Amino acid sequence: MTQTVAPAGGEDTFPKLLIRNAGIWADRPAIREKDLGIWQTWTWAEVLDEVRAFAAGLAELGLKRGDKVAIVGSNRPRLYWTMCAAQSLGAVPVPVYQDAVAAEMTFVLQHAGARFAVVQDQEQVDKLLSISDDLTDLERIVYDEERGLKDYDHSRLHPFAAVQETGRKTLASNPQAAADLDASIAAGKGSDIAVILYTSGTTGQPKGVMLSFDNTVISAKLACEFDNLTQTDEVLAYLPMAWVGDHIFSYAESYWSGFCVACPESPETMLQDLREIGPTYFFSPPRIFENLLTTVMIRMEDAGPLKKKMFHYFLGVARRAGEKILNGEPVAFSDRVLYAIGGFLVYGPLKNVLGMSRMRVGYTAGEAIGPEIFRFYRSLGLNLKQLYGQTEASVFVTVQPDGEIRADTVGKPAPEVEIKIDDSGEVLYRSPGVFVGYYKNEEATRATKTAEGWVHTGDAGFFDNEGHLRIIDRAKDVGHLTDNTLFAPKYIENKLKFFPNIKEAVAFGHERAFVAVMLNIDLTAVGSWAERNNISYASYQELAGLPKVYEMLEEHVVEVNRDLSTEPRVAGSQIHRFLVLHKELDADDGELTRTQKVRRSYIAEKYEPLITALYDGSKEQDIATEVTFEDGRKGEIKACVKIVDVQTFGIETQQEAAE
Amino acid sequence: MSVMEAGTPAAGIRGAAATSAETAARETLLSVENITLSFGGVHAIRNVSFEIAKGEIRAIIGPNGAGKTSMLNVINGFYHPQEGLISFRGQERRRMKPYEAANQGIARTFQNVALFRGMTTLDNIMAGRTLKMHRGFFWQCLHWGPALKEEVEHRHKVEEIIDFLEIQAIRKTPVGRLPYGLQKRVELARALAMEPDLLLLDEPMAGMNLEEKEDMSRFILDVNQQLGTTIALIEHDIGVVMDLSDRVVVLDHGEKIADGMPADVQANKAVIEAYLGVEH
């Protein structure tokens, strides 16, 4: 670093933290990206240099305090730098889901009033240009990858490198510009809006959650202290940048504790990259863990019989002893020996192949994880914990402390978080991370955040005897059957989704006589099963309708019923009928949110005939559905969906609950 | 937005009128004049002349056995025509070794994938850099100092090509294990690694499915537009030829029967008789 940098005026904003980091960890890696075959690495000092150059370049292009900068693309160092560069100028970054279609993007960019957009590549540029008539505020687009954009009109398009180049020149030649930048950084304060994150929202239009520096910096600080994160940790940033989880874990915590963030080469190579980096701190929604487990099981199907036997034997040992050993509970000596052998033969290699060998702390959050999946990873000796959080809370509401990990709770209140449960069972919290408000949406802010700073989570839950919070479901989704039995759809769905063959499940039953479900098969798992059994199929639809597939799924459903029957609170909500949907639920068709959550009410509306059929005793039902193809064209598929009755069980009264 | 019209890389955007004016003004990169090639009395090519302008995509089409591949073989020095002249970048040549053609900046891919099957994707593309590397045996032995520096520099170049053709995921896979479509892409990458002025593609899309063809077309256009490489290609898929190429030469039984804009050629009666009407 040749240029002089203004003395750090504190640690209350990310630009100031960056200056601090560049001072104390100048030569430590700050961010990596797998590019051109190797992990290109930037130290904190280099990151500061890049960020300053870009900030100066943006200033030259006219970016002002208070402007909004949309960031569209997958996890790239340059896009992370953009956040800090914008914040240095007092502008507010607005990360946008990069796989959103143009129409969805229009709303966010319009609503945020973004003047600048920094995007990844030609695809995103094209997307923005196609809606540019609607984006009256958007003035400039900066892009990272130059490929294919050479011949575009560059009156308002700028290559990232060129902006940085301008910035560097300005900083070098114009002391005033450098001083202005330093002043702008110094002017930033904790109460400023640091970022606006749009929540996808299970219903209605997205809302822009405004988080201040205080919110994010303090949340990051508390989390780093909670898990003892230091500058020696490594993290893989692969989740959408627009998601609060990524923002806190891959950006805020990194700037606070100085750990290194690695960006994968491409989505296709994510697992390979994960394995190479071997992060020490890992954060993921349950879906990723589910997918990994599914792949593990599928890949083991092809192994030789002996190896398969050995694998499942040691998984059994792990189920028996693994979690206890991890929790430091007493375990029989023989089991300890077996577990050690298993560690050498199975768990160690498996963790290695999954890229989790070095994982010190892992979190699953975003939605409830199936207890079996959770236990599977824990039993391998991975310190996987659950976390309950929200965008509005800068992630953290509750966290499981080390040594108090249970599959069915989301843990104790995170540091400096207060929680209360209101009369209707809804969970409310208050913390330093609580958001400033929804951007340009006073009404929604008032509806969510009380005058005393309590935030409605919208989730129903309760504290158990040990002070752990248990979330049952979305408060508005928890319902009752006509006989007033509790009906928690997500609870049932998660049990179903534990089976690798089931990719998605939607349960119905509120104010109905019994519970019925719609299932989506997992094409990878069932397809591989079909291949092994020489069953040919031409399409997802055909595979999903095969009687053998139905038989297989029926077994799974019966299994879930048996399981439910052992839990008095939910035994009444056993599944009586099910069907297998003829198409995959898809975010492009609006059936899932961009974070892959089921949009229950939309589905109920869209597949109305099927739901009717589920409850009127029909054996099959014709349906026509509109689908959106990858290129945006629409089409219609027709199918005749079979409906199956399932065996249910009497309520078993078990006394093991006290264990 | 004006940006849109200029920028969309869709295949059909090259207006015929604009292109004809453009190519006329362009300088000639390679010209073949009155080439005749025969094997033991059998004429493979008879008195064929045409030229390839700098920066264009030139297609050579014709029915099976029309002499298309032989033509490419003549251009890159693998066959030596009995008669005729070839000039490349204004320099006449009559007889040259294939590696001399490579040296002058002519690269090619092959009808039947001709990858080095014992090597990985990365090594195959590195192989394309052979001509650009110069460190001698001594440094090679040590694999250190200048030799290592050179190796790393070229690896960097190769990685850019890998990035360009989006084959990162198969970087270290032995090419023998790759599916056919990817092998073709690696072959293109290997040819690009030579940084050629003239790239000869012998049926780059043979045996590919629709999606792979679309990918390959996009890559060919990208190569032409982004890197400015002049391309001569042989292709059977008429649709692809019409979309991709600026100008088309049609051969039949070793003779040239047409030469011109895709649309003109498509309307040419002799061509329709010789080629377009024939089922393959």
Added chain:
Amino acid sequence: MDILYQVFIDPFVQMVELPDFFLQVLWEGFVSGVLYALIALGFVLIFKASGVFNFAQGIMVVFAALSLVGLYALGLPAYVALIATVGIMGILAYTVERTIFHHLVNQPDIILLMATIGLTYFLVGFGEFVFGGDPKVMITEELGLPTGSTAFDVLGGLVILQHIDIAAAVIAIIMVACLAVFFNKTRIGRALRAVADDHQAALSVGISLDQIWMIVWFAAGIVALATGIMWGARSDVSFALEIIAFKALPVLILGGFTSIPGAIVGGLIIGIGEKLGEIYWGPLVGGGIESWLAYVIALVFLLFRPQGLFGEKIIERV
């Protein structure tokens, strides 16, 4: 200048001065050429039908000769031993096909070649294990082959022809004739040619590749036996004979790998050339050049005609 004279003039002067000796040398060369040709014939048979370059052909010659002598030593009458040896070669062909080449279908040529080298190793070990390493004497008389010699007055000198050599030439001619008839007139022979031309086509007319391979290996075994008897009659039967297998390579280079007439012509060229070279030019460099002259002849030849005497010009395609 002296050296030029010695190389280019003197040998020819000698040839003219002693024409009877020259004829004798030619005859000796012709006879060894016939034997080379017979070995090469064994190679060609197998190569033509299966594309295998059978390195073990040389050792099969030794093995056949040793079996014959060994069976005779056990007390079998000569002709019974001969028939039994034919049986042994049949078993060998069957075993080789079943245990080796059946499993190596569609492997690259080099792998097949290596397998035959492995086979060579095995047969040498096996042969020595069974028959011991000592040289044996061929049972020439017992088989009713002529011994003795006849001297002819030619060009003012004597040319001596060993009867066994004449017999060898005759047997070789008969064998080639038989093979020609076999290939051209019999169903199996035509099948063999079909296989050589196109494996797929042969399979489609219902010929089992396994059978074909067994037959050619058996045929090559019989050729080996004949070669073994002839060669054994001229010298001892021992594993030193193995070395003659290497001579087949230049013969094949000259004649082409798939041509029976080529094998004959090539064998004769090498046999005669080698003898002439040894006698007339050898002394210039201290003799013993027979060991490598054949290869150099083939090599020089290759440089001018890489495809061999009877091969077709190769047009490389890309």
Added chain:
Amino acid sequence: MFYREAGQFKTTYEADQAIFPILQDRMGIAVIMVLALVIPLFATDFVLASIMIPFLIFALATVGLNVLTGYAGQLSLGTGAFMGVGAYACYKLTTIFPDMNIVVMVLLSGIFSAGIGIVFGLPSLRIKGLYLAVTTLAAQFFLEWCFIRIPWLYNYNNSGAIEVPERTGFGGMVLAGPASPPITRYYVVLAIVVAITFLVKNVIRGRIGRTWMMIRDMDIAAELMGVRPLFAKLSAFAVSSYICGVAGAMLVFFWLGAAEPSSFSITVSFQILFMAILGGLGSLIGCFYGAAFIWILPVLLRTLLPSMGLDIASETVEHVSRMVIGALIIFFLIVEPHGLARLWQIGKEKLRVWPFPYA
């Protein structure tokens, strides 16, 4: 199973292109090197002189052949003769310069072998495959003939053989000759073999090695990419012959102590070829496996069979071991035509993706 690669990522091309990019491999090779260094502390002179030294020398010769056949795709049956050239060259050199360090002489003698190799490699420009085998056979028999017929080569000895005189180096250490202790010779041989193998590995992973493999895999394409066949093939012949020559010189000076022309006969050529094939063409580690297999197995058979109470004549053991080797070659060709190195590679791959059956 043993491979724990998570967290081993590369931030530079240098690290990515290292010979052993995986930490566990580096540890493995370090263990092997340490073992190789401490073996003399435990092994008898017999083990050193009759097993380890010849094993290393043959492994080096196999490396030489592998450069030519495995990497450049040029089949050679003349390895024995090229080794002979090295041996005789070294003998003459040390006769002329008796006071020079013998290790230097050994390394220099390879140059003569390389020269001869280039001469016999010239036909490879026009001749391919089996046809080329004839060229190398010509070299084999012609050179063998030279060793017999040119008395100058063996200093006009009556025996026609060469006897290794006592030679020293590195400050008076006796390195060759009857008085040299096996342990010294072992270390010298080990050092030379490791160093040359390392250099060869470097050549192979660089530009020159790639041109060899290009010629091997698809000579026409190679030429159209600017490889000059003349240079590629001849350089392969030169490097290969150099290594074989050094191996040949070591064979005589550090192992046999004396040699006659038959020490470099076609049998040796085949033995080395077997080592290369069994070990795996196109693999350096395979050379060591192949040499170990072909050299050590018969030694083991010779020692083990009698010790199992089978009282067999030594020549019978010889015959049996030939049969076993022949059968094993065929067996390996059927099971894995690419040799022990490929088996090793497959095994390693399995361990890397363990517990999964494939990646």
